[in-house]
Amino acid sequence: MIALAGLAVILIGFLLRLQPLLVVAVAAAVTGLGAGMGPLEILAAFGKAFNTNRYVTVVYVVLPLIGLLERNGLQERARALVAGMRGLSLGRLLAGYMLLRQLSAGLGLVSIAGHPQTVRPLVAPMAEAAADPEGTMAEPEREKVRALAAATDNIALFFGEDVFIAIGSILLMKGFLEQYGLMIEPLALSMWAIPTAICASVIHGTRVMLWKPKPSARAELVDGRSFSSADEKDGRSTGSGRAGGEGAA
Amino acid sequence: MISTGFPYAVAGLMFAGFAAWSLAKRRWPNGLMWALLALSFLGGDRIGDVGNGVLVLALVAVATIGVRGAAPSIVTPERKAALAALYRNRLFVPALAVPAITIGGTFLFKGFPSLFDPKQATLVALTVAALIGLGLAAWLFRARPAEPLGEGVRLMDSIGWAAVLPQMLAALGAIFAAAGLGETIGGMLGGVIPAGSLIVAVIVYVGGMALLTMAMGNAFAAFPVMTGAVGLPLLIHGHHGNPAAVAAMGMLAGFCGTLLTPMAANFNIVPVGLLGLSDRYAVIRAQAPSAILLWIANLVILYMLAFR
Numbered sequence: 001m002i003a004l005a006g007l008a009v010i011l012i013g014f015l016l017r018l019q020p021l022l023v024v025a026v027a028a029a030v031t032g033l034g035a036g037m038g039p040l041e042i043l044a045a046f047g048k049a050f051n052t053n054r055y056v057t058v059v060y061v062v063l064p065l066i067g068l069l070e071r072n073g074l075q076e077r078a079r080a081l082v083a084g085m086r087g088l089s090l091g092r093l094l095a096g097y098m099l100l101r102q103l104s105a106g107l108g109l110v111s112i113a114g115h116p117q118t119v120r121p122l123v124a125p126m127a128e129a130a131a132d133p134e135g136t137m138a139e140p141e142r143e144k145v146r147a148l149a150a151a152t153d154n155i156a157l158f159f160g161e162d163v164f165i166a167i168g169s170i171l172l173m174k175g176f177l178e179q180y181g182l183m184i185e186p187l188a189l190s191m192w193a194i195p196t197a198i199c200a201s202v203i204h205g206t207r208v209m210l211w212k213p214k215p216s217a218r219a220e221l222v223d224g225r226s227f228s229s230a231d232e233k234d235g236r237s238t239g240s241g242r243a244g245g246e247g248a249a
Numbered sequence: 250m251i252s253t254g255f256p257y258a259v260a261g262l263m264f265a266g267f268a269a270w271s272l273a274k275r276r277w278p279n280g281l282m283w284a285l286l287a288l289s290f291l292g293g294d295r296i297g298d299v300g301n302g303v304l305v306l307a308l309v310a311v312a313t314i315g316v317r318g319a320a321p322s323i324v325t326p327e328r329k330a331a332l333a334a335l336y337r338n339r340l341f342v343p344a345l346a347v348p349a350i351t352i353g354g355t356f357l358f359k360g361f362p363s364l365f366d367p368k369q370a371t372l373v374a375l376t377v378a379a380l381i382g383l384g385l386a387a388w389l390f391r392a393r394p395a396e397p398l399g400e401g402v403r404l405m406d407s408i409g410w411a412a413v414l415p416q417m418l419a420a421l422g423a424i425f426a427a428a429g430l431g432e433t434i435g436g437m438l439g440g441v442i443p444a445g446s447l448i449v450a451v452i453v454y455v456g457g458m459a460l461l462t463m464a465m466g467n468a469f470a471a472f473p474v475m476t477g478a479v480g481l482p483l484l485i486h487g488h489h490g491n492p493a494a495v496a497a498m499g500m501l502a503g504f505c506g507t508l509l510t511p512m513a514a515n516f517n518i519v520p521v522g523l524l525g526l527s528d529r530y531a532v533i534r535a536q537a538p539s540a541i542l543l544w545i546a547n548l549v550i551l552y553m554l555a556f557r
Contacts, residue, residue, distance in 0.1 A: 004433065006425065007464055014511050017529060020518070021312040021410055024417045025305070028424045035428035040299065042424065047301030049423035051293045055369075056415045056515060057286070058256045060405065061263055061376055062347060065383040067400025069344055071324050072390050073333025077340045080333060111355075111371050112348040115520040116404075121344060124524055143526050144535065150520035151508075151535035158504040159543070162497070169469065173496040176473050180481055182492050192497035195554075199546040204539040 006031030059116060066121050078122050079129035090131040091209035094149065097123055098156045098205060102197065105160030108167065113157075115150060124149045131213065141213040152208060159200035162193035251358075252366035256376040261290030263401070270402045278316045279406055282308065286413070305417070312410035319407040323399075336389070343386040350378035408522040414514040418466050425465060434461055435478030442479070447488050451552050454479045458499045459506035459544055466512025468503025475499060484555075494555035502547045508540035509533060 006027040013023030025046075032042035066074075082088055104112050113119070127149040128142055137145075161167050165186040177184050264287035271280035285308050293301060333340065354374025358365035365373060383397060390396075405412065425431070438457045442450050454475060461471035480499055484490040507513045510533070517532050528534070 004430070006421075006428070007430065010464070010512070019313045019410070020414055020511070020514075021309045021417055024414070024421050025309045028421050031421075031424050031428045031430065037427070043302030043306075044298035045427060046420050046424060047303070047305055048298040049420035050305050050416055051289070051298075051301045053416050053419035054257060054260075054290060054293060055253060055372055056419060057290075057412065058260050058372055058376065060408075060412060061256070061260050061379045062382070063404045064263065064397035064401035065343060065347070065379055065386055067402075067404050068383065068386050068390065068392055068397040069340060071322070071329070071332075071396060071400050072336060072340060072386075073329045073331075074340045074344060076326075076330045076333035077337065081338075109348075109352055111351050111375060115516075115523055117347055118344075119520060120404075120523045122341075143524075143528070143531060146524040147520075147526055147528075147531040147535040150524060150532045151539070154508060154516045154532070154536060155539055155543075158507065159501070162501060162504070169472075169500050172469055172472060173500060176476060177492055177496060182485070184493050184496070188493035189497045192491075192494045193501060195550050196498070196501045196543065196547055199550075200539070200543055203542045203546070207539055 005034050059114065062117050066116060070121060074121050075125040078125045082126045082129040083133055088130055089209075090127055090145065090148075090211060093126060093130045094123075094152045094208040095205045097149075098152050098208070099201065101153060101156035102160035102201060105157050106163035106197070108161075108164040110157060110161050110164075110167070113153060115153065119150050119153050123153065137213055144213075148208065148211060152204065155200055155204045159193075159197045163190050163197055165190045250366055251364060251373055252369045253372065256369075256372045257290045257293075259376050259380065261287050264290060266398050267402045267405055270398055271406075274320070276317055276320075276406075278311050278314055279402075279409075282311045282316050282410070282413075283402075283405065285311065305420070308413055312413070316409045317406065318409065319403045322403065339389060343382040343389065346385060347375075347378045347382045350381055351375045354378060404523070407525065408519055411514060411518045411522045414518055418512055418514055422465055422467060422470055426470070431461065431465070431470060431474035432478075434464070435474040438475070439478040439482075442483065447556065448552065450479060450483045450488065451548065454484060454495075454499060455502035455544065455548050455551060458503040459509070462503040462506030463510035463512065466507070466510055466514070468500055468507055471503050471506070472496075472500055475503075488556055490551075490555045494551060498547050498551040498555065502544055505540045505544040505547065508536040 009027040009030050010023060013027070014020065028046050029039075029042055032045070033039075037045070082093065101113055124146045127145050128137075131137065131145045132142065162169055164170070170186050170189050173189055174184055174186055264283045268280050268284035268287055271277075271283060285304055288296075289301070289304055293304075296304065351371065351374045354377050355370045358370040358373055359367045386392065387394075387397065435457070438453055442453050457475045457479060458468065458471055461475060462468045465471055476496065476499060480495050484495045485492050507516065511518055511530065517536075518529065520526075520532050521529055526532070
């Protein structure tokens with residue numbers, strides 16, 4: 001049971017929106033102490049794992065390029081391109097992007113797009129232009145459009161990549177089942193990912209096609225019950241959450 | 250052989266440049282944070298495990314004191330619109346060169362396993378693509394070296410502490426694994442299933458995958474635990490489920506959990522800073538309805554199709 005204490009720290013820390021790096025460090029300390037490790041042992045284990053996982057932070061090497069392109073008008077050009085296409089609604093744009101991203105991920109091309117490379121400089125400004133051709137939308141609604149663009153990239157990636165037979169998760173499943181004497185072809189695993197991939201296209205595609213901005217963008221009282229009402233977990237108190245801008249953005 | 254050394258050196262030099270820029274602008278916490286990351290990338294293999302642990306504590310301290318948000322752009326929106334009208338679709342060329350070179354490079358480098366570490370081919374290719382794209386853009390716009398540096402710092406500052414969170418969470422996963430957290434939860438969940446009930450076993454399996462993934466931030470960490478505790482003994486051996494279907498559906502149920510947790514920071518928290526969203530959980534909120542419906546779809550597909 002004591003092993004779960006670290007998990008409780010994470011849960012409480014994220015719910016109270018404390019500084020996440022501090023929460024993670026405390027959770028690591030609590031988990032390690034609960035498992036009978038000494039303080040120096042925990043520090044060394046955490047430092048070692050931090051060092052071996054540096055590859056997740058390498059993707060930011062694209063930022064100087066993205067910044068230079070944005071300085072020279074990339075976002076404005078992306079917006080103008082979308083504004084020039086009459087009839088390109090937010091739904092069609094995001095559903096189209098979703099399909100492309102899912103198909104390319106299904107062919108194993110997972111690093112072709114991502115939040116720093118494509119969502120921030122291209123997809124998000126295009127989505128804003130498609131949702132709001134006149135430029136009259138209130139900022140909270142614009143933020144929801146950008147968040148939806150990021151969500152579309154994630155969902156398309158997750159439920160596309162598992163169709164590719166040489167992706168990490170397929171190899172992990174094959175390797176794990178092999179230890180127990182079950183020999184399974186990677187192709188069989190990737191075939192079983194197809195029904196869910198189709199469900200993802202249909203479910204999320206329908207959601208982006210149906211998405212509409214709220215008519216009165218600053219109706220605080222009904223805020224929690226509108227577009228984001230499906231977050232069952234805290235349907236009670238969504239409205240006030242976005243006021244606190246603590247150094248996050 | 251070219252492996253992680255090259256991308257890490259490029260990232261380290263970039264963060265060193267970000268640090269120098271920030272310190273010159275008297276943005277001390279930001280300068281300190283990027284300097285610590287530069288040290289990690291350039292010297293992480295030389296300072297030992299405890300040294301890296303101290304480096305992490307320093308990063309946590311800087312983040313807790315508070316790094317500052319991005320400075321406003323010095324280029325006016327009107328000027329950007331004018332430049333956009335001037336360069337038009339040429340702006341997309343360096344942007345699209347990055348994915349093209351990443352893909353091409355990955356295939357190319359894998360063809361020369363004696364020169365390039367095949368496991369790191371994508372990371373090396375991405376770094377090469379970023380450098381070529383930057384060269385192309387600098388030539389196209391006749392940019393001074395300070396321009397990409399200053400703009401890169403602005404983007405990096407907009408991500409802020411969230412840039413370090415995915416790596417911190419990966420390290421926390423290692424501590425969780427050492428403490429046997431997954432096995433503890435898997436054992437607890439495995440114990441609640443009444444004997445012989447297929448539907449309860451299926452719900453606990455896909456539900457456990459989603460919840461455990463939310464707790465650990467990664468379906469890969471949850472899969473061996475839940476499949477070992479429920480999938481193999483009950484669904485595959487007990488109810489003669491199709492092993493490929495049970496494994497694949499379990500993993501995909503875990504992906505639904507990934508969409509719902511701040512622990513999957515590079516997908517759910519990093520874009521919040523990158524896109525300037527004021528609600529830290531805005532991306533998770535946007536994903537939640539799709540994730541929950543997809544989880545139900547997974548449950549139904551597994552129950553209906555895998556046991557015949």
